[in-house]
Amino acid sequence: MADPAERRLTVVLVDDHRLFRAGVRSELAASADAGLDVVGEAETVAEAVAMVLALQPDVVLLDVHMPDGGGRAVLSGVGAGAPSSRFLALSVSDAVEDVIGVIRGGARGYVTKSISGTDLADAVRRVAGGDAVFSPRLAGFVLDAFSSSPPVPDDAPAADHADLDRLTARERDVLRLIARGYTYKEVAAELFISGKTVETHVSSVLRKLQLSNRRELSRWAADRRLV
Secondary structure, eight states, rough: OOGGGGGGGGEEESSOOOHHHHHHHHHHHGGGOOEEEEEEESSHHHHHHHHHHHHOOEEEEOOOOOTTOOOOHHHHHHHOOOTEEEEEESSSSSOHHHHHHHHHOOOOEEEEETTTTTHHHHHHHHHTOOOOOEEEHHHHHHHHOOOOOOEEEEEEOOOHHHHHHTOOHHHHHHHHHHHHTTHHHHOOOHHHHHHHHHHHHHHHHHHHHHHHHHHHHHHHHHHHOOO
């Protein structure tokens, strides 16, 4: 396979705003030296999944929030079906839960929509080449979320099993989704329960595990490789 720095790259744009897609396409085209070809555009999760699976692009520029699910739903839908495609989140949001959620879902980078066309083209090429790329202030979120204490030794799992045994099956489901960065609303939609029920489960999980907040919960689950 040719080095990404020496060949033209194929790109798919996923965003539910047509005018924004047109602007990104124009910016990438203006960066003539970047060697990027936009080969498809999708504005829904279903369209995006089908397009990525069919075209196998080098890079997918992925909006995080769309009416029918957004970036994480696309990542989940594609799964292992496009092994050579890299995903770069391009979002107006710089919320911690959005950044961590989409990275846990499989994206290789996350940049905000305030990025310049030149920098975006560079980010696409870097992601295609295997780099992880983030807008400067977002990198700290990722480092904090993925830095963790040493893994629990294989020969001492009893305490962790005891902690999990205190949780109901539904509480474990909620724990895993929250730890992956899902919002309460997204957890409710995923599990077909109400937002209030999600809040109740989260409070119960925090109490049983003697944790104080979602950040500690995410760290606890990551340390135990539950997400």
